Amino acid sequence: MALVALTAPVGFGQLGQPIPMATPPSIPKPLPVQVQPPNETARMLSEVLDEDVELGELNTQLGHLARELSDQTGLPFFIDQKGIAMAELGTDKSIAATLPRMPLRSALRTVLAPLSLRAVVQTDGLVITADFTELTRRGIATDQWIDQRNNRTSAITKALDQEQSVRFIETPLQDAVMQLSNQSQIPMVVDRRALEEIGLTPDTPVVMEIESVSLRSLLRLMLRELDLTYMVKDEILQITTIEAAEQNLVGRIYFLEATGLPIGDLGHAIAVIQSTIVPDTWESLGGPSTMVPLLQGQGNRPALLISTTTDVHEQIGDLLRLMREHHVGPDPVVDPHAKAEPPKVPRRKPEQSGGMF
Incomplete structure (x- = not known):
């Protein structure tokens, strides 16, 4: 009896004719990013953060906070104006705190955390910027529409509620x-x-x-x-x-902080969404909708770019919102060098028709 080589998995339908089955596609991976190694200043600042300081009474405005901290500690502090704006804060925001002797890291967290800000070690100093994990928990900076004004689309979304x-x-x-x-x-x-x-x-x-x-x-x-x-x-x-x-699919970028999805493994996030939100709408099962991971690396936020219908976007937004409501603590971080099982994506079931084989 002759053997027939098959290049893809098959099922059997009418009169035993083979029907090709969809093969799960490989999940696209972000391009590798060259991480800038810390210089001597960054290494020194990372060590100093664990040293005790006594800042005492702090009474200033956010726009002057970097200079105030630099004067008291002798360390280079800077304000990330874009990050402050994304946190929906103005430079005239009042800062008042009493800071007894404690590690500098703890003092900065005491001052900045209530504002959803944090201090980040960079090559030229300590930069005060947005804490996107806390912002997204408050529903701020969670997504960005493509080719649409976020404020107008957000107004329509609120009206729909x-x-x-x-x-x-x-x-x-x-x-x-x-x-x-x-x-x-x-x-x-x-x-x-x-x-x-x-x-x-x-x-x-x-x-x-x-x-x-x-x-x-x-x-x-x-x-x-x-x-x-x-x-x-x-x-x-x-x-x-x-x-x-x-x-007429609509594009939207979803940022994933504070969802509990593992940082460094966007394939897992893709698998979760594709298997729970209208599975047959995705390109992997022959549907029109697409989802790709965005660049991850130093200073980049974990994010997915999704092109789909308004209805599916609403379901994705609801899912991520629910995940944030029930997740506490930091997001898990995946070692990029560790080997793990590839995430499973949905497969279209073969159509059953006709007789048996």
Whole structure:
């Protein structure tokens, strides 16, 4: 009997014909980063942080804090203006503390931690900057939309969380959307062209009576009956078809601090999301959505760049928010040189049809 070599795993369908099965793809890895070795100043500062100092009464403004600390300790301190801005602080923020004798590391933590700031050893001195682990726990600097203004998109997201009540009886879709837009004070439009492609029009009647639910849930319930969905694009909430939404994916960067996901192993984060959030939407299973790790290295934040629909983005945001709410302490750190089992990604199950083999 002749043997047939197969280049991919197979299943068997109608009349025993082989059906290729999807092979899990390798998860992309960030490019290696050359870490700048510490110079003599950085090594000295790392040692000094564990020495006792007595700063006494500290009463100044954030903009003058670096000079004040430099004068008292004789060490080079600097302010990271961009980091301060990302922490949503102004240079006129008042700093007041009484600091008895303690290690410099502890003194700095006492002053800076309440502001979600920290002091970082760099090659030219101690830099006061944002503590992104604490900021993300407060819901600050958790993500960044691509090609959209974060403030406008955030306003729409907050409006979607507001409770609404409606009573639609054979109400044209266009009128229902207009009413919801007026109630929520966010711009909404109906994608007429997309609706026409599946045989609907803006006059398609809507029937719904519901009280005190989030606008997000209301829209999902209302549009599900029509096989429609919504997406946030061009700073407007658009009512459209599922197919159109999958052809107009939106990019968003997710920062992963304070989630409990291991730092240094973005493949694990990818596997968690792909296996729990609409698994068949991802490229690995033939779907339209993509996810790639961003560069990790000295000074870079652990992050994923995800391109998918608005609905899937909302589910990812909810998952990461829940993980932050239930995670305490520092994130685990993976040794980049340690060997570990590669994370598993979902596999599409073979379709079963016809007879048996």
